[in-house]
Amino acid sequence: MIRVGVIGYGYWGPNIVRNLHALDSARVAAICDRSPDAQRRAKHAYPSVQITSDASEVLRSPRIDAVAVVTPVCTHFALAKAALENGKHVFVEKPLTSNATQAEELIELAQKRDLKIMVDHTFLFTGAVKKIRQLIDQGELGELYYYDSMRVNLGLFQHDIDVIWDLAPHDLSIMDYLIRKEPESVVATGERHLNAHADVAFITVYFPQNTIAHINVNWLSPVKVRTTLIGGEKKMLVWNDLEPDEKIKVYDKGVQIASREGVYELLVSYRSGDMWAPKIEQTEALKVELNYFVSCIENNETPFNDGVAGLRVIKLLEAAEESLKLRGDSVFV
């Protein structure tokens, strides 16, 4: 039985608590939030759990094995560091920290103390992403050509970060999980319209062997779009996360250039076959992820979404941020 303290009970925290609460292998030992309203909500929903406004109560409690950090990004490092220093495993909301140096420090600290860091890259635990990874691993798509994701809606403006740090960690972590190549360079463009932070941004990541990824994030879209196109040598797929049932559609479509004879005789052959929507596992991703967190602690295993994975995402975020400031110059990762 792993006893978890949850710091942060704003927008996402309640989901962490609800799912931990439902696990047999974990127990929510304490919930911490500075906001009286959040404390009241927590108390109403979990009358038997300790509620506090003081993070150090959670960080130092001997009755707590692990801490979930679900606070604004700028506070992740200090809280996670304190937790690790107090001998607690940490589950940290994405992105792991505000910069790579902080992430590296946490990774080193956790390694020394033999503690786990898990970054909440929830999407990696959805049925959809797991199915796409499986299709790629089975060679269904062939060599990957491109990954093109659109994540836009009239979003929750964040006061401390821009749209890249807010939304792109989702796409970057999925991309990292699916493509499994070392990124070569990053180009980001974008613009701000309401405050000091970009609210619209477009990121390109170059990989070896002509694989390319593109991420479109936007807080100012009138419609919600969560669609990713993945093109492969053999097949292509569309993942529409807003579809209730048929989230992934695999197309037996493609183009082949057979040969080339003379300027006017480019022999392109198109292939167009069936479309297929595989059944997707429906379990709530966060439940699967938290269960995995607890099991990694119990079995002393390194999660695949560990601090190192979180660091890879942060390095890409930093590169994107730097490129954005230069209005699009190429930044090597």
Next chain:
Amino acid sequence: MIRVGVIGYGYWGPNIVRNLHALDSARVAAICDRSPDAQRRAKHAYPSVQITSDASEVLRSPRIDAVAVVTPVCTHFALAKAALENGKHVFVEKPLTSNATQAEELIELAQKRDLKIMVDHTFLFTGAVKKIRQLIDQGELGELYYYDSMRVNLGLFQHDIDVIWDLAPHDLSIMDYLIRKEPESVVATGERHLNAHADVAFITVYFPQNTIAHINVNWLSPVKVRTTLIGGEKKMLVWNDLEPDEKIKVYDKGVQIASREGVYELLVSYRSGDMWAPKIEQTEALKVELNYFVSCIENNETPFNDGVAGLRVIKLLEAAEESLKLRGDSVFV
């Protein structure tokens, strides 16, 4: 009655001929194509029109007032130049020429001879684009924040140009028509997978006052998408050109930042009201455009989609191409 010679009867030429044929103010005087199959098709459909394989017959014929150039891009300049030199107005398929120098030469030549150049930016004559322009002119959207277009499908591979020169002229000409600001810089990324030309590309165009445009073109998408998001200070719209009826949806949605008090108190107010799909004129755009071409000749008026407009698009294409080669560095226009 304007007598038009049409050079090129491949994929798009038949549409030009069909629409010219239906105009009362124009007559198709000759059709030229080197392919025997194209000649046969033309003869079958228009038994009374002169069909030839020799472009110079069209370019020099005294019975012809204007020439429509509907051939591969690399031939546009030579054909349009010869037509102008022979005193004929020209209607040229987009993009106008292969580079800006050529376009400038054509513009100068036309000016000297007092002839018209019209570039076939067909989309500017669709009911949808005309309606969006009208909404912008009426101030319905307010200050423009962003223009974000996606034009992807399993496309016709072109042998002589890449996906940017093939598809982006549509979006760049629409963007130019709607935004009406001088672009500042262009960033393009992309990749090639099958032959020497990029088949996937992403273009960002920076404008003054934080207006930004983004164009996603892809020949390797399993699904066809033709969607443009336009975000404004007051309202936002989605133009889905594949919708048969409700192509444009205007959303009374927005975000306002009222004030900012302290780090944790960003006062963002979201506005969410009705959605409205205005009725769109249904006339075939190419018919409207060709009618306008004829009327510009008859009334000696300069078309708004003239050589200068075509040149603006080519300069953006050249900038995008240069940026693409640099894997995304910013190129000033």
Next chain:
Amino acid sequence: MIRVGVIGYGYWGPNIVRNLHALDSARVAAICDRSPDAQRRAKHAYPSVQITSDASEVLRSPRIDAVAVVTPVCTHFALAKAALENGKHVFVEKPLTSNATQAEELIELAQKRDLKIMVDHTFLFTGAVKKIRQLIDQGELGELYYYDSMRVNLGLFQHDIDVIWDLAPHDLSIMDYLIRKEPESVVATGERHLNAHADVAFITVYFPQNTIAHINVNWLSPVKVRTTLIGGEKKMLVWNDLEPDEKIKVYDKGVQIASREGVYELLVSYRSGDMWAPKIEQTEALKVELNYFVSCIENNETPFNDGVAGLRVIKLLEAAEESLKLRGDSVFV
């Protein structure tokens, strides 16, 4: 403060309890269910509420003002009757009872005791239905021509009732609320495939002045559809309840027959204008409904979805059932 006992904690009961629990004006005094699993779930979620397996504890408790009956249809009458006899107001899941005689007995009993009956016709409290009613009341649609609803999916098979008694109460109550004319006759067709009850059914209701309603209910559809077309003399609308945002689309479309001269000269004029999706209130319908139930009790007002409204629906269900048995003969209401 109205104290409510809830009988039935299966599929729908938890929603009743959750919404009552959130009201300031009500308190969930007891939850009753015979299933140990349901009791466990209730206890886990509401540790401070009395949980019982004995309905009579709820029905007779002096500490309870009103009873919500959320059990299988065949038990509604006995439970509601007992509640009324014990001086309690009742909120009964739809359909009110298994037949009209029972409903009439409950209505009479409630009247005598000056108690409220409310039938859970939840849809009448959705933003969508309220908006449609408002549009009709404002004369936006003009004279109603037809109401055509489709409610199909791979449904929860009910063991004691057929698809008409399970799904059609939704549509019949909405239709009753919107059309406000006395039905003239009912025709129902349908078929059973798996057990003794029809799983596919089609109901037509004739109203005066050529208004007609049609309801398509199906437990065996591979896709979920919740779409209603409403045609009026002036405008028409489509209500798609599965759309997250634009549930109602109002079309400025219509047909007019101007006059008729000779057999070949029917002058029909079509009108096609804008489409408009009004903003819809987003509050959870059940919350609004339960709040209304409590307020009707407190202010001694008769709810519009009272026993008499429930009886009207049951009479239509009985007529449909009779017609279905006759494989579609017309049954007068």
Next chain:
Amino acid sequence: MIRVGVIGYGYWGPNIVRNLHALDSARVAAICDRSPDAQRRAKHAYPSVQITSDASEVLRSPRIDAVAVVTPVCTHFALAKAALENGKHVFVEKPLTSNATQAEELIELAQKRDLKIMVDHTFLFTGAVKKIRQLIDQGELGELYYYDSMRVNLGLFQHDIDVIWDLAPHDLSIMDYLIRKEPESVVATGERHLNAHADVAFITVYFPQNTIAHINVNWLSPVKVRTTLIGGEKKMLVWNDLEPDEKIKVYDKGVQIASREGVYELLVSYRSGDMWAPKIEQTEALKVELNYFVSCIENNETPFNDGVAGLRVIKLLEAAEESLKLRGDSVFV
């Protein structure tokens, strides 16, 4: 080379002529229409074809082998009869005639003269219907449970027939082609709102072994819907004819009732697997059909969509019409 005369050049006639014109095995020998405007259009498009306003010229011409009758329904019988009497094969627009007696007379006449009758049930030649038939024949769906079709839009009002005779022949012919059982009875309801003919109608057809078909036709719908659900014992499918690419989706979904123990223990098991959209042949159906017509004549074969098939549809239309007049009473076929 079969020489065909086409009578009727209004809405559908031009499509018949265009497709016949493109066939190598047929020649359009004459086009007849009483409207001067139609004659002008025909002359413009086919300058070399004989155009006439006198049907008897076509019916009696010795240079004509077959006649296509593409006129209002009430004229089908007289024209087809005259054609057969003059020794010509006939291709008749759906529905074949205005009543069953006429159809029977034509069938008998054709048989005596050894001539072909083909009824234009175009949908039977679409890739979609052919694929569904193939899936049924291969046993993919298992025993058919239901066929439920919706064919609604703001339609072309017909002056001489109601919405059933106008639209339902499509669905009835498809249903007849797919279900291949003898219908038992028909129930139709509907209403008229603008002139003397019903503009909204709902038809149910009962078949043996609990197979049921339902057809929803409506001239007054604000949106166009062309969707058919087909439920089978093993699988279910949705055919959306408005989808450009994925017209048919086959769902590996179903319900099974394993056993039944006690009133409260109905063991229903749901099966939910992959969805699959088979590739559909894209050839224009009318072209395939007219090619088949010509080939049936040349090879002296009886088309499957012959007069007898047309008669089956007319008998269902007559039964539906009779039921409609009775406001829904069951009519045996």
